Amino acid sequence: xxxxxxxxVEALYGxxxxxxxxxEMRESSGELRPHYRALAETLARxxxxxxxxxxxxxxxxFLTQGITFTVYGREEGTERIFPYDLLPxxxxxxxxxxxxxxxxxxITALNHFLRDIYSDAKILADRVxxxxxxxxxxxxxxxxxxxxxxxxxxITVIGxxxxxxxxxxxxxxxxxxxxxxxxxxxxxxxxxxxxxFPHLFHSYGVRPIEHYPQLLLSTLRSLxxxxxxxxxxxxLTPGVFNSAYFEHxxxxxxxxxxxVEGRDLVTHDxxxxxxxxxxxxRVDVIYRRVDDDFSDPLIFRSDSIxxxxxxxxxxxxxxxxxxxxxxxxxxDDKALYAYVPRIIRYYxxxxxxxxxxETFVLTDEKERKHVLANLDxxxxxxxxxxxxxxxxxxxxxTAKQRQEFAVQIEANPRNYIAxxxxxxSRAPCLIGNQLEPRHVDLRPYILFGxxxxxxxxxxxxxxxxxxxxVVNSSQxxxxxxxxxxx
Amino acid sequence: xxxxxxxSLYWMSRYLERAENTVRQxxxxxxxxxxxxxxxxxxxxxxxxxxxxxxxxLEWNGDMDAMARTLIFSSVHHASVTFCVNGARENxxxxxxxxxxxxxxxxxxxxxQIHSPNTQxxxxxxxxxxxxxxxDGIHLFKGVSDTTMIHGxxxxxxxxxRYLERAYSTATLLEVFQPELYTLPEREHSGYQYLxxxxxxxxCTAFEAYCQVYTADLSADRILEFLLLNRDFPHxxxxxxxxxxSAIESIQRTGGRRPPEELTAxxxxxxxxxxxxxxxxILASDPAMFLHTxxxxxxxxxxxxxxxxxxxxxxxxxxx
Numbered sequence: 091x092x093x094x095x096x097x098x099v100e101a102l103y104g105x106x107x108x109x110x111x112x113x114e115m116r117e118s119s120g121e122l123r124p125h126y127r128a129l130a131e132t133l134a135r136x137x138x139x140x141x142x143x144x145x146x147x148x149x150x151x152f153l154t155q156g157i158t159f160t161v162y163g164r165e166e167g168t169e170r171i172f173p174y175d176l177l178p179x180x181x182x183x184x185x186x187x188x189x190x191x192x193x194x195x196x197i198t199a200l201n202h203f204l205r206d207i208y209s210d211a212k213i214l215a216d217r218v219x220x221x222x223x224x225x226x227x228x229x230x231x232x233x234x235x236x237x238x239x240x241x242x243x244x245i246t247v248i249g250x251x252x253x254x255x256x257x258x259x260x261x262x263x264x265x266x267x268x269x270x271x272x273x274x275x276x277x278x279x280x281x282x283x284x285x286x287f288p289h290l291f292h293s294y295g296v297r298p299i300e301h302y303p304q305l306l307l308s309t310l311r312s313l314x315x316x317x318x319x320x321x322x323x324x325x326l327t328p329g330v331f332n333s334a335y336f337e338h339x340x341x342x343x344x345x346x347x348x349x350v351e352g353r354d355l356v357t358h359d360x361x362x363x364x365x366x367x368x369x370x371x372r373v374d375v376i377y378r379r380v381d382d383d384f385s386d387p388l389i390f391r392s393d394s395i396x397x398x399x400x401x402x403x404x405x406x407x408x409x410x411x412x413x414x415x416x417x418x419x420x421x422d423d424k425a426l427y428a429y430v431p432r433i434i435r436y437y438x439x440x441x442x443x444x445x446x447x448e449t450f451v452l453t454d455e456k457e458r459k460h461v462l463a464n465l466d467x468x469x470x471x472x473x474x475x476x477x478x479x480x481x482x483x484x485x486x487x488t489a490k491q492r493q494e495f496a497v498q499i500e501a502n503p504r505n506y507i508a509x510x511x512x513x514x515s516r517a518p519c520l521i522g523n524q525l526e527p528r529h530v531d532l533r534p535y536i537l538f539g540x541x542x543x544x545x546x547x548x549x550x551x552x553x554x555x556x557x558x559x560v561v562n563s564s565q566x567x568x569x570x571x572x573x574x575x576x
Numbered sequence: 577x578x579x580x581x582x583x584s585l586y587w588m589s590r591y592l593e594r595a596e597n598t599v600r601q602x603x604x605x606x607x608x609x610x611x612x613x614x615x616x617x618x619x620x621x622x623x624x625x626x627x628x629x630x631x632x633x634l635e636w637n638g639d640m641d642a643m644a645r646t647l648i649f650s651s652v653h654h655a656s657v658t659f660c661v662n663g664a665r666e667n668x669x670x671x672x673x674x675x676x677x678x679x680x681x682x683x684x685x686x687x688x689q690i691h692s693p694n695t696q697x698x699x700x701x702x703x704x705x706x707x708x709x710x711x712d713g714i715h716l717f718k719g720v721s722d723t724t725m726i727h728g729x730x731x732x733x734x735x736x737x738r739y740l741e742r743a744y745s746t747a748t749l750l751e752v753f754q755p756e757l758y759t760l761p762e763r764e765h766s767g768y769q770y771l772x773x774x775x776x777x778x779x780c781t782a783f784e785a786y787c788q789v790y791t792a793d794l795s796a797d798r799i800l801e802f803l804l805l806n807r808d809f810p811h812x813x814x815x816x817x818x819x820x821x822s823a824i825e826s827i828q829r830t831g832g833r834r835p836p837e838e839l840t841a842x843x844x845x846x847x848x849x850x851x852x853x854x855x856x857x858i859l860a861s862d863p864a865m866f867l868h869t870x871x872x873x874x875x876x877x878x879x880x881x882x883x884x885x886x887x888x889x890x891x892x893x894x895x896x
Contacts (some may be wrong), residue, residue, distance in 0.1 A: 153688070154681055329805045330670050339672035349673045354580050356890050365579045367729060367885040368831035 098134030104524030105556075110256050112515035113527055114179060125575060126181050132290045133525075136251075145176045148282045155278070168331030172275055173568030175519045178283060179530060179550040180294075186546055186574045189252065189260055192444030193534060194542045195434060197248055200265065200421045201538065202437040204244040207420065208234045218436050219429045223453070226472075226504050227426065229268070229419025231382065233389055237406055239415050240313045241540070247306070247377070248536040249273070249548075254515035261445050262430075263512075263531065267422040268414060269379050272569075273535045274337035276549045277302060277344075279571040296310040296573040297546040302535065303344035309539035310375050313411045321374035324350045324364065328380050328396045338379055352380070362405040375411045376401075382416050424507045431540035448510055449508055452503040458512070461508040462499065465492045468508045470499070482574055483542040483559060485511055514559070517570070519552060529553040531561050532572065579886045582733045583669045586881075588667035588675075589685075589737030595660035596714045597745045600629060602647055604775045609640060611771055615756075627752040627779075628655040631746075645699065648706075649690075657710060661690050676724040679717065686713035729830050732823045736881070739819035744874040746813050748804060749779055751867040757796035764890045773799060780811040801855035801864065813870060814850040820877065821847050827885070839880040846873040 099122065108118055115126040122130055133141065154170045181189075206213050207224060214221045224230060249262045250269030280299055284291055307323070314321035327338040329351050342349035354364050355373065363370035377383065384394040389402040404410045420426065428449040431442045450457040450468075461468060465484055472480035482495045497508050514529035534548035550572045551561035561567040605624045610619050620644060621636045631653055637643065650656040665687045668675060689695055690710065699706040718738075725731050753776050775793045777783040780803055789806070790798050806812040821843050828835040849869070858866050 154685055155677070330666075335669075336672070343673035348578055348581075350578060351580065354578050358890075358894060365888075365890075365893075367577055367579055367582045367733075367827065369833055369888075370890070431597075 098132045102130070102133055102525045104521055104526045106518075106526055108527075109513075111513040111529075112254050112256050112258050114216060114254075114515055114517035115527075117527075125182055128178065128293060129290065130445070132287070133251075137305075139523070141176065142523060143335070144286050145520060147348060148174060148286055151282055152278070154513060160548075173552075173566075174279065174282070174556055175528075175552050175554070175568055175570040176286065177518055177575045178287075178571045179556070181532075181547070181572060181574045183575055184262070188443065189532075190544050190546075192260070192262075192442070193250055193536055193544060195438065195440060195443050196250070196262065196265070196430065197245065197536050197538055197542055199434040199437045200246055200267065200430070201242070203433050204418060204421050205239075205242055206417070206437075208244075208417065211541075213433070214438055216436070218432050219426065223423075223425055223429075223451075224420065227420050227423045229382065229423060231417030231420075231437065233402065233406075234415065234417040238408070240315065240408075240411050241412070243313060243376075243538055244308060245417040245418050245421070246313065246320055246495070249533045249539065252352065252416045252532045252534070253512060254532075256513055256515075258515075259445070260532075261447050263447055264424065264427060265422045266450070266533075267418040269381060270535070270548045271334040271337055271379075272551075273302060274340040275569050276535065276547065276572070277340070279549075279569060280547075283571040287395075290449065291573075293571060295576040297576055299545040299547050302545045303341060305537055305543050306341070306377075307345040307347070307546065309412065309537045309543065310377055310411075312539040313413055314374050315408055315411055318374045320350075322364075323375040323377065324348045324373055325377045326350055326352070326355075326380055328352075328384065329513060332379075347377075352395065355398035357398060358562050359406050360400070360404045360409050361385075362398065362401060362404045362410045370450075373410060375413070375530075377416065378412050382419065382425060382570065385412075385416065423472055424449075425453070425504065429509065450508040452499055452508065454505050457508075458499065458503055460497055465496060467511060469511050470495050470506055470508045472505055473507060483511065486559075504513045511559075517550070517552070519554065519570070526556070528556070528559065529559055530570070547572040577674070577729045578584065579888075581730065582673050583886050584667040585674065585730050586737040588664045588671075589734040590741040591660040591664035591667065592683075592714055593741040594655070594745065595657045595664070595737050596711060597658050597742075598647060598655050598660065599707050599710050599714075600781065601627060601749070601779050603704065604778045606640065606644060606703065608771060608775050609837040611768065615772075623752055623756075625655075627745075627749040629748060631655055641700075641703075646705065648699065648710075649696065657708040658690055661687055671730075674730050678720040678724040682713070682717040682720050686710070688761055689713060729827055732826045735819060736823040737828070739816040739823065740874055740878060742811065743813050743816035744818065744871055746803060746811060746816065747867045747870040748876070749776075750800065750813075751864060751871070754800070754863055757799065770794060770867065777803075777827065782809060782811055785809050789894060797855060797859060800859070804858070805850060805853075805855060807851075810868060813885075817843075817846050817850055824881070836880065836884045839877070839884055842873065842877050842880055846870065846877070849873075 101370065108116060108120060116122060119471045127332055149171065152174060159245070194470055199395055203213065205537060213219050214224060245267045247270060249272060251266070252260045253263050254260050276299065283353055298543050310323050311321060325342045326349055327335060327349055329335070332338070338349055348364065350364055354368065356363050356365065362373040362376070364373050380396050383391045385397040386399060386401040387394050388399050390397070401412065402416070405412045428451050431446055434440060434442045450461050451459045452461060461470070465482070466487070468484045470482040470484070479497040482491060484492070514531065519528045519532045528554050530550050532550050535545040550570045552568045552570055553559055553561045554568045558566065601624055605620050609620060617640060618636045623636050625631055634643070634646065634653060644654065645826060646653065648657045651658050651662060653659055665683055668680060668683050672680060695706060706863050723729070757773070757776070773796070774783055776799060777786050782803060786799070786802050789802060802809065804814055805814050807818065809815055823840065824843055
C-alpha cells in the first residue's frame with residue numbers, strides 16, 4: 091500500500107469541478123467514494139504516461155479489430171472507431187439490484203401493454219392512456235391487431251437508457267424497444283479492459299457479462315415456432331452500410347448463426363427460406379435488426395429493398411418468429427413514455443421502482459403553454475427521432491433555434507415532448523494525462539424470452555466534450571466499460 | 577452456407593491472389609528494367625499491363641516510378657494492388673462473421689498499411705521493401721486462413737477463388753510471354769536472356785523450385801513445362817487446377833445435392849488436359865491456343881459455379 095494515497099490521487103485531477111451534479115467517483119466534499127478508492131490508487135501508482143500508453147494500445151486494438159461504426163451525413167463509408175474511455179464506471183451491488191428489479195418490472199409491464207393494445211385495448215377503454223396518443227403514433231402497426239405472437243413476447247431485446255440524478259437516484263430516460271444497438275461495444279470494451287487493467291479487474295470481483303450472446307441465443311431459441319425442435323435462427327441485417335453493421339457480424343459470429351440480408355431470403359407458401367450453396371433452407375427465427383418500415387415491402391414501405399417480400403405473411407401464419415415483434419416502437423414513443431408509470435401500476439399493481447424523468451406532453455394545452463414559456467430551461471425532443479437528432483437543449487440554444495422549435499411545436503404538438511434539463515451524473519474520464527468529469531448515462535441490455543435476463547452492467551456512454559450532455563455516438567459520444575461489483 | 581457468403585469469400589480470395597500477382601510482376605518488371613539490354617522499358621511495361629489482363633488506360637508515359645505508383649495505389653485501376661485489397665476487405669467485411677478474427681485482423685492491417693501515408697513515403701524511398709511488405713501481409717493472411725478457419729465449405733470457396741485466379745493469371749502471363757521466349761536467340765549465353773527467363777520464373781515465385789527440378793539450366797521448353805504441367809509446384813497451372821478440382825469436390829461432398837454434371841465435366845476436362853498432355857505435344861501444336869483454352873475453361877468453371885451455387889433460380893431450387 092502506498093503511504094499517502096490521498097496525496098497521489100489529488101495529483102491526478104485535472105479541471106475537476108464538483109457541483110450539484112452527482113459525481114460517480116467523489117463525494118461533494120471531494121472525498122473518494124469507497125468503491126472507487128482502489129481504482130484511484132491504482133491510477134496514482136502508475137508511472138507517468140503509462141495511462142496514455144495503455145490508452146493507445148487499447149485504441150489500436152479497436153482499429154485493427156475493425157470495431158468501427160459508420161457516421162451518416164458524411165462521405166460514404168466514413169468509418170470511425172467508437173471513442174473509448176479507459177476508466178471503468180463502477181456500480182455497487184446494491185445499486186445494481188435496484189436497477190435490475192426496476193427494469194424487470196418496467197419491461198414486463200411494457201410487454202403487457204403491447205399485448206393489450208394489439209388485442210383488446212383494455213387500457214384505452216379504462217382511459218389510463220389516451221386513445222388518441224396510441225393511434226396517432228407512427229410506430230403503431232394496425233397489421234399486428236389480433237395477431238398471436240409466440241409466447242406473448244413482443245419485446246425480446248431491449249436497451250433502456252438510465253440517468254443518475256443529483257440525488258444519486260437512477261431514473262429511466264427512454265426505452266429502446268425496436269432495434270437497440272451497442273451491446274457489442276459493451277462486450278468488446280470488457281475484453282479490452284481485462285487486458286488493460288488485469289490486476290485491478292481481478293481485485294474488484296466484477297460480475298461477468300461475456301455470456302450475453304449465449305443468453306441471446308437461448309432466448310431466441312425459446313421463441314421458435316411449435317414443432318421446430320432444431321430451429322434455424324438467423325440475424326437479419328440491413329447490410330454493410332448500416333452504422334451498427336459491426337455489431338450484427340459480431341453477434342452472429344458469437345452466437346454461431348447466419349447473418350442474412352433481405353436479398354438472402356425468399357418466401358414461398360408463407361415459409362421463409364434462405365438461399366444457400368446447398369439450395370433453399372427453411373428459416374425459423376429471425377432476430378431482426380431492420381426497422382419495421384423496411385422489413386417487408388408488401389406490408390410496410392414498398393420502396394424498401396432491405397427486407398423480404400412476404401415476410402409478414404409468413405410471420406402471421408406462425409411459420410417464422412420475428413423478434414422484436416413489429417409495432418413495438420409504440421411503447422417507446424417519447425410521448426407515451428410519460429404514461430409508463432401509470433402503465434406499470436395498471437398491469438402490475440405495483441409502484442414503479444425506477445422513476446421516469448418528468449415529462450410534458452405537448453398535446454395537453456396547459457403543459458404546452460408552460461413549455462413554450464420556458465423553452466430556455468427545458469429540453470425538447472421530437473418523439474420519433476433517436477440518436478440525439480431533432481433535439482433542442484434549452485440552456486445551450488440560441489433565441490433563433492428556440493423560435494424555430496416553438497413554431498414547430500405549435501404546428502405539430504404530438505410530435506414533441508419536453509423535459510427539464512437534467513444535470514445527470516458525471517464520471518471521471520482520462521483527458522490528456524489527467525482525470526476530468528464527463529456526463530455519463532447507462533444502457534443495460536435486457537433479454538426477454540421465457541423470463542427476463544439482464545447481464546450485470548451495460549454500456550456506459552460518455553459525452554466526451556466538456557460540458558456536453560449528448561452521449562450519442564453519432565454526436566461525439568464515447569463509451570466506457572461498466573463494472574458491476576459483487 | 578449462404579450463397580451470398582460463398583460469393584464474398586470467393587471474391588475476397590480472388591482479389592488477394594490478384595493483388596499478390598500484381599505486386600510480384602511489378603517487382604520483376606522493375607528489376608528487369610535496371611539492366612539496359614533486352615527489351616525497351618515501354619515494351620516491358622506493355623507486357624506487364626497485358627499479362628495483368630490489359631488496361632487501356634495504363635498507357636506508358638516514360639516515368640516508371642509514377643506508373644508503378646499508379647499500379648500500387650490507384651483505387652480505380654482493376655489490376656492495382658489498392659483496388660484489389662479494397663475489394664478483398666470489402667468482401668471480407670460483408671462476411672465478417674464467417675471468417676476468423678485473425679483473418680479479419682490481418683486483412684484489416686494490410687488495408688490500413690496500404691492506405692497509410694507511411695507506405696507512400698516508403699514507396700518513394702525503397703520500392704522493394706514496400707512491395708515485399710505488401711506480399712508479407714498477403715502471405716500472413718493466407719497463413720492464418722489455413723490455420724484459424726474451419727476447413728468447411730467457406731474455406732473451400734476461398735481455395736477455389738485462389739486457385740481459379742492463379743490458374744487464370746498464370747495462363748495469361750504465359751500467353752503474353754510465350755512468343756518472346758522463343759524469339760530469344762536459341763542457346764546464346766547472353767546474360768540478358770537469362771535475366772528475362774529468370775524474370776518469368778520469378779513472376780510465379782518459381783525460380784528456386786525450377787532449379788531443384790531441372791538445375792539452373794534454363795530453357796524455354798522446360799520453363800513452359802514447369803509452369804504448366806508440374807503437379808507439385810503450387811504456382812504451376814496443373815497444381816492450381818488440381819486445387820480447383822479438390823475444392824469443388826469438397827464443396828459437393830459437404831452439400832446434400834447431386835453434383836451438376838456440367839461442372840464436374842468442365843473441371844474433369846481441364847484436369848485431363850493438363851494431366852495427360854506432354855509438353856512436346858503442346859509445343860508441336862499451338863501453345864498459344866492451349867493457354868487460351870485454359871483461360872476459357874477457367875471462365876466457364878466460374879460461370880458454372882455461379883449458376884449452381886450462387887445465382888440459381890428459386891423455382892428450380894424449389895422443385896428439387
